[in-house]
Amino acid sequence: MRKGIIFVLLCAFWPTVQASAQKFGYVDTEFVYSKMPEYQKALGEIDKFTDKWAKDIQDKYADIKKMQRAYQAEEILLTDEMKRDRQRLLSEKEREARDYNNKVFGYEGMLYQKKKELMRTPMDMVIRAIEKVSVQKKLDFMFDKASDFVMLYTNPRHDYTEYVMEELGLDVNAKSGKPNTVAGAVTNPAGTSTDNKPTTKQ
Template sequence: MKKIVFLLLLSSVSSLGVQAQKFGYVDMEYITSKMPEYQKAQSEMNQFSERWAKEIQEKGAEIDRLQRAYMAEEVLLTDELKRKRQNEIREKELEAREYNNKVFGVDGMMFQKKKELLKPVMERVQRSVEKVCSQRRLDFLFDKSSDFVMVYTNPKHDYTDYVMEDLGIDTKPVAASGTAPASKTNN
């Protein structure tokens, strides 16, 4: 029985070795940095972010104003009025925290807006990546700019320019930028 399992395992491993898999990588950060529609989406995101941050700042300023007014009048207030003002300040603080979470929280308005604005751009890039992978017969394509750590990358496996070319983005290196990928020689 052990011999049969061993032979089955050996045959499956040897059959995997016969069919080589082709790998490559792209630099998505570089690609998207060259896309005007991505830059436009980023600009819109910044505008929303600034507007929402300003609203949160205004809520904070109102809380500060209420606290200063309370401290200035505290000695003149009855215990009941003190509790009322303290409750009002706590409610405003809670409201500000809730609004901050609503806007900038894990699944907040900022996250939703970013998803909405970047979705068409990223779908376009994904279609291009799939097309390049199909044309170049790649089995795996990694993103060099992601959190996935690539300790070494051979430039001959860099398909960034192919994706950029498919997207209609100029692949010529910009003088003095030094961030453009090397030219490609893959087939």
């Protein structure tokens, strides 16, 4: 669902930048989310809805198979008109199942909308924390390492992930166990591990 949420540009929160060098930093939002109870809870709720809707669709197709078997067993005893009625009913049931599947799992369907609803709270929390840290540290730009914006190299001194985690009340020491993965992956924390908390920011 989420593939690194944002490429955050927060220039609007500071006075006009002078001719001096601009200050910037980056945050690994994917790692931050992986440590948030609110995010994990949202993922659990999404899984529940996904399983429920998937079962509903499976049940619809199971009923269709039963109807097909019954029709095949009785076909020889049916008149042409009765056959046409049964075939029409089967076609309607199959169309209903396909439509429901598209309604749930299709583009911007029920599952997509439910994800947006459930992820809104953790997303807003992270954005507010990023904005606050950016203002406190007087940054002109804050990048999202987990976004589609490719960062070919990142200097740990510009990593503000732990500051954002502190702002959210998360365990900053957990960052030392961060695995190396491809940036932008959905299911795992992204980016290169940075064990040392940044000191001074230029």
